[in-house]
Each structure stands twice: as C-alpha cells, then as structure tokens.
C-alpha cells in the first residue's frame with residue numbers, strides 16, 4: 232500500500248485503521264491450491280467502493296529453496312490485487328504490475344525478473360515492481376475523481 236501511495240504522487244493517502252469492518256481495502260492471507268496467487272473482490276463500505284483482497288502467502292515457487300522468490304510472488308501478488316482494489320484494470324503489457332497472465336506471458340520470468348533485483352527481503356522496499364505506465368494510470372485514475 233505504501234508503494235501505491237508513493238506512486239500516486241500525492242493523490243492517495245492510505246492509512247491503517249483500527250476497526251477492520253470500516254476498512255475500504257482489506258487484505259486477507261488465505262490458504263488454497265487452486266492455481267490462483269490472489270484475488271480482489273469489490274465491496275462497498277459506507278457508500279465508498281473498496282475491495283476484499285485475498286493473497287496466498289504459502290505459495291510454493293518453482294525452486295522451493297528460494298525464499299526470496301516466494302517473497303517476490305507474494306509481494307507482486309499483493310501489489311497487483313491491491314491495484315485492482317484501487318480501481319486499476321488489467322493491461323496487456325508484460326512490464327506492468329497490472330499485466331494479466333491471461334495474455335499468455337512467461338509467468339516464471341515475470342516473477343524472476345523482479346527476484347533478480349533482490350539480495351535480501353528488505354530490498355523489496357527499494358523496488359516497487361511497478362512500471363511507469365502503472366504509475367501514470369494510477370495518477371490519471373485518481374486525478375479524474
């Protein structure tokens with residue numbers, strides 16, 4: 232969420248609130264093995280559009296010993312699904328975090344190119360995983376409102 236806030240160039244101010252039932256965006260860690268990495272479902276909270284976001288943190292990467300690859304998959308999934316929660320739709324551009332695998336890109340390489348930027352988990356803070364187009368679309372979306 233901090234990555235999206237930074238990308239919004241001041242258009243979005245996101246904050247954690249004490250009461251989960253009032254949150255417009257709610258991220259849930261879930262278990263499952265249906266092939267999905269995550270999902271965002273629209274909700275309305277006090278008349279404002281929001282989303283329930285579900286992410287599978289226990290995803291097993293192709294190389295099970297690579298914990299940073301697992302962290303990569305979980306982070307990029309969170310980023311993609313919270314992007315939906317903020318109103319962003321899919322794109323067909325492989326560079327974008329809002330890219331959809333429905334367009335048939337190389338899923339392994341999609342995650343691996345981000346993974347190659349990491350030497351430690353804390354490096355995730357240094358690499359947003361967004362493209363310039365993701366940022367442009369976010370700012371455009373939230374400027375129009």
Ligand SMILES: [Zn+2]
Pocket residue numbers: 311315321331
């Ligand atoms: Zn999606």
